[in-house]
Amino acid sequence: MNLIFIVLIVSILGLLFAAYQLYLILKEDDGDEIIQKISNSIKKGANAYLKRQYKGVGIFFGLMFVIFLFLSIFDYVSIFVPFSFIIGGFLSGLSGYIGMKVATNANGRTTAAAKKSLNGALNISFKSGAVIGIVVVSLGLFYIALGYLFLNCYYNYLPEGERVVEIASNILTFGIGASSMALFARVGGGIFTKAADVGADLVGKVEIGIPEDDPRNPAVIADNVGDNVGDVAGMGADLYESYVGSLVSSCALAVAAGLSVKGVAVPLLVAALGVVASIISTFFVRTKEDATQKNLLKALRRGVYISSIFVAVGAFFIVKTLLGTENIGIYFSILSGLLSGILIGFFTEYYTSDNYSPTKKLADMTKTGPATTIIGGLSLGMVSTAIPVIIVSISVLLSFNLSGGSNDFNLGLYGIAISAVGMLSTLGITLATDAYGPIADNAGGIAEMSNQDPEVRKRTDALDSLGNTTAATGKGFAIGSAALTALAFIAAYKDSIENMAKSGVYKFEFNLSILNPQVLIGLFIGGMITFLFSSKTMDAVGRAASKIVVEVRRQFKEIPGLMEGKAEPDYASCVDICTKSSQRELITIAVIAIATPIVVGLLLGPNGVAGLLAGSTVTGFSIAIMMSNSGGAWDNAKKYIESGVLGGKGSDCHKAAVVGDTVGDPFKDTTGPSINILIKLMSMVSIVFGALILAFGNL
Template sequence: MDFIIFVLLGAVLGLIFAAYQINSVLKEREEDEKIKSISRKIREGADAFLKRQYKGVSIFFLVMFVIFLALSFLGYVSIFLPFSFVIGGFLSGLTGFIGMKVATNANGRTTSAAKKSLNDALRVSFKSGSVIGIVVVSLGLLYIGLSYLVLSYYFKDLAETERIVKISTNIVTFGIGASSMALFARVGGGIFTKAADVGADLVGKVEAGIPEDDPRNPAVIADNVGDNVGDVAGMGADLYESYVGSIISSCALAVSAGLSIKGFALPLFVAVLGVLASIFSTFFVKVKEDASQKNLLKALRKGTYISGIIVALGSFFIVKEVLGMENIGIYFSILSGLLAGILIGYFTEFYTSDSYSPTRKLAETTKTGTGTLIIGGLSLGMISTAIPVVIVSISVLISFILSGGLKDFSLGLYGIAISAVGMLSTLGITLATDAYGPIADNAGGIAEMTNQDPEVRKRTDALDALGNTTAATGKGFAIGSAALTALAFIASYKDSIESIAKNGAFEFAFDLSILNPQVLIGLFIGAMVIFVFSSKTMDAVGRAASEIVVEVRRQFKEIPGLMEGKAEADYASCVDICTKSSQKELIPIGIIAILTPVIVGLVLGPNGVAGLLAGATITGFSVAILMSNAGGAWDNAKKYIESGVLGGKGSDCHKAAVVGDTVGDPFKDTTGPSINILIKLMSMVAIVFGSLFLHFSIF
């Protein structure tokens, strides 16, 4: 019990630091009334979106609560599941809400800080980003720690070995609420932000020829709102789910690996170390005035590398103390995951940053038009999947072997699961480097709309351009960790089914041969559902963007003096269109994630579901990387041209790049990041409904 108190103290310390950072940001002044006015409009739009989204999603959670409650009374799921489902969803949504509130209060302050210096602007925006990162990991640990205390008290009459089995069996299902909320937040926010972004660019930049973030564009406020609801609120909920999922899956697998309470505690100790390392490393992120992109990136890397080194060194002593030198191989599993995350981040940066040749070569393709740019971007996205897949494969192999998998298969699975914890252990600082980007982007938009000195926009643009790279790196990091976590969940699913069968006296044994028709069909369906999901999310962005295009054209035509800058655009109408469109698409997309494993399980049985999860994980991992990196490269190719090469802004090359960027927007900010949630959510659903598959499956 003592170890869980330590975990809770780590979570509370993280929340205290986050509160300190929030207070520090709010002390900064928004000196200009125009800045305050625009910032307030963005804040009101973001609040309106989240209010409507949470209202709609609460209906879904209420329905699922009733279903889970009924299943618990029938004995098919734990009585704790309905309540943990709601609590997990609430906390996932809360992390996004806190992140968005901080971001929308920091954007104008970052603009004001940029009047003073580049370092001041970085300091304000990065502090705000660090709040999001630390809140995500702290609330995740708090949730797991309190869940353990409740379950430990409920099963207090059992012997320790039996009690920890019961706790781990229950706690592995607790992530389904967080996964559900994360999917809705990522998809809903992604549809909103990219509909606004695409609509604003196609009419504003391409048709009207006005600059980005020009106040005459009616969609410009919606675009800035979208940065917050998609890239901050959605991302916060997404990575909260990844973080919690990686920890609870490794805790559950510790029991089947025979490591009992010590193995259960180990990932929690590593996570607490990661929180402390992330807090410490935030103080090292700073730059000098007129810093280059390379120096800015170096400043952010300094923070993540210091955090990584602390976790790498500290984890050795944690493993040695908790499990002893006989299990020191598990330390190398943690190290493997940590290193894999860093390498995936580096190669994501290589393929998406305009500091390297792939994106610069992509920009060159605009000389021959939009078609060659689209072909080049897709080609870049496809080839960029190779290295991350190899990295994750090697990490899985190393983690399995070094943790003792050749002697004990269950121990090897635990090694794979805890490597995901290692990868996400520095999430506090990694997410901070990602989350500051949308804040800097908003700050640049506010600078443009309030006619600030060109030097202010130059500083915010420098931070924004770097933000595109760190955002792409963050997405690659999230996708890589999702693959490892999904593998751990598949192992947990197998353990769960075998445990249910044993306790319920079912005659069942897995046959996971690829020649088993149930498994083979499951693999096909798992691959297919990734493309159906991608189609639905891309189509949703396209339809919503079309509505924005029509509305912006209407206002340009019907509002006298708008194009001359003598009248104000109706910003609220575009915000409302994006909000309504994003909410309308959520439920059908959510149903795909929930019902697919249930239907497959009831028809093909547990073997078919195992195939489904494997097919979805393998296909989803590659497709998510393709979309994220292609979209990031298209975006940075546009910014590379805007820096003055190939004719600069307004040139034919730039117009082609803007179109490429509009294609890449839903790739990198809607569909790609949502796929990693989909594969984990389907795994969670499969674990929760395992008993039903055994009772009612046709096979």
């Protein structure tokens, strides 16, 4: 209990640190009148979007609360599920909302700081990203620690062994609300941001030939709003869900592995250590004036590496003290996950940064037009899946065996789960390097729209270009952790079903042979569902972007003097179109994610669901990496050309690169990042509805 209190205290300290950092950011100069006006327009649009989204999501959560409450009456789910669903969803949404508020208050201040120095702009944008990162991990840790303490009091009449089993069983359901909210936030925000971005680029850059972020473009404010609601609010909710998911799955598997309360405490203490490490490492991110891209990247890497070393050292003493030297292999499982996250981040950077040959070769392919640019980007994305899959496979193998899986299967599964915790332990600083990107991007847009000195735009472009690389790295990190967490959830699902079967109410025994028709059909459906989900999200962006294209064309045609810069466009109409379109598309997508495991479970039983989860994890992991890396490479190939090579802006090569970037936008910012939520949400739904599946699908 004292250890859990320590975890709770660390989470509160993390929130206090984030609040103090935000206070320092708000004290910075928020720019001249024009910068403030543009920044306020972005802020207003982002607030309007989130208000509309949360209203729709509130109705969904209300309906699901009633359904869960009804199921709890008949003991198909725990009585705590309806309430943890609401609380988890609220905190996931709160993570995204805080992230959005921080970002919209920091973008104008970053522009103002860039008027003075590059380091000043980096300091504000990164510090803002750090606030977002620390808030996400601290809220997740606070939620689980408080939930554990509450459940411990609720079940205090039980002996410790039985009490820990009940706590672990209930704590596993904490993530379903966070997963559901993350799906809405990531997909809805992704549709909004890419519809605006694609629409603005197709008419502005391709058809009319005006620069990016030109104030004459009616979709430019919607594009900047999208950076906040998709890449910040959506990402915050998404990674909150990943973080909570890895912790609750490892806590549940600790009990199955026979490690009792100490095994539950280890992942929570490692996560708490990660919060402290992330806070300390933020003070090491600095750079010199006129720094190159490599210097800037080195500054951000420094923070991640210091945090990782801190966790690597501290985790050894946590495992040795709580679990003893006989279980020291679990420490090496944590190291395996930690190292895997760093390696996946590095290779994601290799395939997406214009500092390396893959993106430079892709840029070279623009010489022969858009078609070869698209082919090259798809090929790059496909080949980039090999190394992350190998890394995760090796990590799973090492984690399982090093933790003692060869002697105790459940201990090996705990090792896999805690390796995901190790990977996500430095999420505070990793998310900071990711979230800083959209803030720098907005700062560059504000600099362009407010006609700042070219030197200001040069500085914000340097930060923005770096942000594209770190954002791609962050997505690779999130997808890699999702794969490990999903594997842990599959193990937790199997364990949950077997525990219910042991209770004697339902008779069932798993047959997970690939020759079992139920498993085989589940595998096929799981493999297919990621393609169906991808199609729906891509199609949603396409339809919404088409509406933006029509609206932007209309305004250039009907508003006199708009092209000459003598009239102001109607920015609000594009924001409204993106908002309505993104919310309208969400319903079908959410139904696919939530209903599929229930329907498959009722038709094929628990064996079929296990196949479904395995199939969706395998295909989803690879497709998510391919899309994220293809999109990131297309984007940076375009920026590489804009730096002056291959004819620079306005050249035929640049036009071909813009087409590639336009295709890649929904790849990297909508569909790719959303798939990792899909595979975890389906696992979580399977666990929560396990009793229902066992009762009616096992006939």
